[in-house]
Amino acid sequence: MHNDLDLTALRGFRTVLREGSFSAAALTLRVPKSTLSKRVADLEAQLGVRLIERSTRTLRATQEGEILATRADRLLGEAEDIRRALGESGGQPRGHLRLSAPQSFGNVLLGAITADFRRLYPDVTLEIHFLDRAPDLLEEGFDGCIRFGPLEDSIQVARRLLHGQAMLVAAPDLPGLDTLKRPEDLKRFQQVGLATIWPGGLCLQNGDEDVVQPYDPPLRLGSHLAVRDAVIAGAGIAALPSIVACPEIATGRLVRVLPEWSTPRKAIYFVYPSAQSVTARLRVFIDHLAQHLAED
Incomplete structure (x- = not known):
């Protein structure tokens, strides 16, 4: 043998x-x-x-x-x-990329972005898994992943793509919205949140002013998209990432409440195992992603 x-x-x-x-x-x-x-x-x-x-x-x-x-x-x-x-000749992007991204980010943004990428780079095939966890890139065979910060210390390499925030939203016909003036008024309303919520309450910022509101929603769901749909159906108020909330606000299905207040900004990163692991196909994908997500 x-x-x-x-x-x-x-x-x-x-x-x-x-x-x-x-x-x-x-x-x-x-x-x-x-x-x-x-x-x-x-x-x-x-x-x-x-x-x-x-x-x-x-x-x-x-x-x-x-x-x-x-x-x-x-x-x-x-x-x-x-x-x-392997599979790259003269630095021309070709071959396969296996990536992961959080569900909300992937469902809202990656369909159009990846379709445009495939049009530009038809010799690169894509396989993107939607995972609300940090994968072990080497163990699970991923070329890279999109992650919300903060990131733990690691030998992995991260490139910041943009900053994200959550905003408070509700259905436009939710009763009593005209009485909502300050964060402490939220206690009079039903709230909707994720099944796994951040500890310590809901942190909101308005310039230099910070407040932390008690946050124990009676309705908790497994994804931001399900939370969005519940809020549209009138279940209450939720803090939704701007990438999920803004399209619904634009159509009028949601309205932003307490518009001066939002959650602290969190960076969104593309993470890959090491500088040596960047192939031509991975480099052009990261650049393409960053270009689409470029902040004004």
Whole structure:
């Protein structure tokens, strides 16, 4: 049997250790648990050592497994850099990009942007997953992702695309809107929010004035688009990202309330593994995205 490392099996082994179980790793890699288990077993057979000690309830790396795990990230990273470089000739953009973006951002903006990109660069194919979490770019095979800040310290590289804010909106016929003058008046209205809301209340700013309002919506939904639709249907007031709210305000389906107040600005970034991982196709996509999102 040859002694070349199977990188797919190596990625599977590393993911099992990171996730703490074969079941969780199989979900992350989107493969059947039986397939992942066989890949790791084949890797152990290929190397002639046991890499993972298994019991009915836990698993841990053996001494040999720990040695391999410390080198796996570098090996997988170098292999990914090579893969990204393939298919490009003379710096001309071609090949495949696998990316991720938050659901609200992707649903509202990326359809038109990517259609225009494909018209300009027909030799580049795109696969964009909408994830409301930060993916592990190397482990999950992503070339890059769009992220809301702030970002944690990381060896990854980030390019700021624009700043985003949330604004308070309601249906134009919501009863009592004419009585809403100050943030403290919000307590008289039903509110709608995300199923996972930021801790500490709703922070609102008006110039140098900051207030924090209690924020415990009786209706919480899994995406900003669902929150938007509930507000349009008259469920109450919500803080929606401007990219979601502005198109509805323009059509008259929503109105902005307390227009002098908004949430603190948050930067939106494009994140990729390293400066060395930027291919011609990724570079032109980031530039194309930044051009479409350029702030006035």
